[in-house]
Amino acid sequence: MVKAIILLLFAVFIFILHETGEIVRFINPNYLYFSQIASVIFLFLFFVQVPRIFTSSEYDHSECGPWGCSHEDEGGGITVKTLLTYGLIILPLLTGFLLPYKDFGAAEALKRGISYSTHDHGHVEVHDELLVHQMDEGVQEIVKQPILEFDNENFVSYIRAVTSYPVNFVGKQILIEGFILEDDSFTNKHTVITRFLVTHCVADAHAAGLVIEEGSILGIHENTWVRIKGELNVKKSDSGLIPIITVSSWEEIHPPMDPYVYP
Template identity: 30%
Template sequence: MDQTNDLGFQKYIRGIILVGFTLLLFKLIISGDITNFIAPKMLPFVYFAAGTFLILGILQIWRSDSKKELDIYCDCGLDHTGKRSPVKSLFVYSLFLFPVLTGFMFPEVVLDSSVIKNRGINFGTANTQVEAAQTASNETKTTTAETSSPEAKSVDEMYLEGLLNSDKITVTDAEYSKITKYIETNLDKFVGKEIEIVGFVYRETDFAQDEMSISRFTVSCCVADLQVMGTMATGEAAKDLKNDEWVKVTGVINKTNKNDRDIPLIEIGKLEKIEAPSDPYIYVF
């Protein structure tokens, strides 16, 4: 019967699509490009999805020729399934095949400063993050005061003290969000401290010639929730730089006012152009 053949063919195509998604995920995992789309903490879910797609795809292909499945069509004279236009079927399945084919055909591209035009940039820490950090810090201090001796210090206070007592603050990828948060929420205490930070150059139209933002992309779950964080910097060394060039900057923390609030400003002492890191994102946990 034509309908039995059509059902078997559709099951086969569904199986191919599922196996295709599995192979695409394997390609991204093996190459390491998967982190261009999701944060590392989401990898266990990707492994589970890849395994599930593979099993379901194999089952669909195997069942496409199963007589038991095709026996649902009897000779009672009734049509047990609705007829589907070949054009409609082709359109529906192409919606799933297209991302699989493009995933293999086109290289993975790391985002650049052009994204900022659509998403905007947060100088320092986002306002909501600052408020949340201040609230959490206040709650921690209150809890510590109620349950501990007067000499006891909270984790926040010890971390802040460690940063303030260091000769130079080195902003690592692992602690990027944490360090920049502490600097912004305690900015007056950090003025005059030496700092080293890495990022890509970004300039807005209203920036002075010697001004730039040392910027990073931060990802919590996947690129859909990506934010752009920037730290203002100024100095003669910034004049000849172009957007998206990666730099390592060493300088002294000062402060400036932007959008009616004080934010950190690095007075550049030393600037070095560097290659873009293999994984340019900062993952926020």
């Protein structure tokens, strides 16, 4: 009976996540059909398990506990192995049904590490024409944009282009949304506007963003979601050139329903 209940609860849990839309807070929407298939499998296994509850056997079940029988074991009864097994299986259900969901923020980004520079131009002088020659057509098209307006669809391609070829974006106008974090892992603390990128699920989520020039004087609190408009420039650091935003205006916004970006 316990096995049947657990299978049913897993199916119901996944169904609820889909019905409420909360599922996208855990996995990339491109993989939603996998979780739907999983819920169907759990439900199928539940119906397979139910008849066994009422099927009699050669064993006397009068001494069996609520967690099943152990007729093959010499001692019978509930074993430590059984308790650990069911405990590990039930734990996701308990946390999923009883604990509130929390989106990743500044604390998780700092623990996992944040990327705001992917190319090292720090110790070599490279002419702009050579950099343009090295860029693929997609990046060249981004460079031609009059203003870089980041959204969920283009965030990954834009952030990669800007952090890989920061010199080519100097003076470019930018409009970007994200949450604020303070990265003090460097000599000078960096204020960064950040988004989490989720490739498959939140387990592989990693943060990427852009440094805000003199962000500390703006008075924006950490974990606050903002919309920033400004101009892109570059700043030399120990690791190379870092793209930075010279802010012309900013405003606080409500956190989006779906805070993650999916590559």
